Amino acid sequence: MAMAMRLPAISRAVTEVASASASAPVGLRRLFCSNASRFSFLSPQAESQTPARPQAEPSTNLFVSGLSKRTTSEGLRTAFAQFGEVADAKVVTDRVSGYSKGFGFVRYATLEDSAKGIAGMDGKFLDGWVIFAEYARPREQSQPYQPQNNMSRPPYYGNR
DNA sequence: CTTGAGCGT
Secondary structure: OOHHHHHHHHHHHHHHHHHHHHHOOHHHHHHHHOOHHHOOOOOOHHHHOOOOOOOOOOOOEEEEEOOOOOOOHHHHHHHHHHHOOEEEEEEEEOOOOOOEEEEEEEEEOOHHHHHHHHHHHOOOEEOOEEOEEEEOOOOOOOOOOOOOOOOOOOOOOOOO
């Protein structure tokens, strides 16, 4: 009775690992599959079909995630500067508390440097955490601060 | 103020 529970529990765990690898972000997926997906001659369709998580096109700007919440913008710049000229490095912090959100951005001076930065830093350790570096998606809103929530509707307190 | 899977006030 008690022994019979063990085997299903194991196979369930295996299934969960497999599905986690399938639904994980591209950076995280490298943990499970490494570069094996590059050799996709066994399943040629996998290459032509758009994966669930499309990668951003190459840019000088890098999205870096998996950061320790103790990693600062200066630490980020120092780590990535080994592989190229860093024009800007920024750990994203909560506006009110000021604490790191665990990801950030690194902008290199050139596309060549940003490619070397990904190659050199993606999957590496920084402050005790495995970090992921990939090309950043273009920002959704433009440069000056604009609240994404439409609070523009004036308050209305009834008559008069 | 350190334990998340995340694209910037």
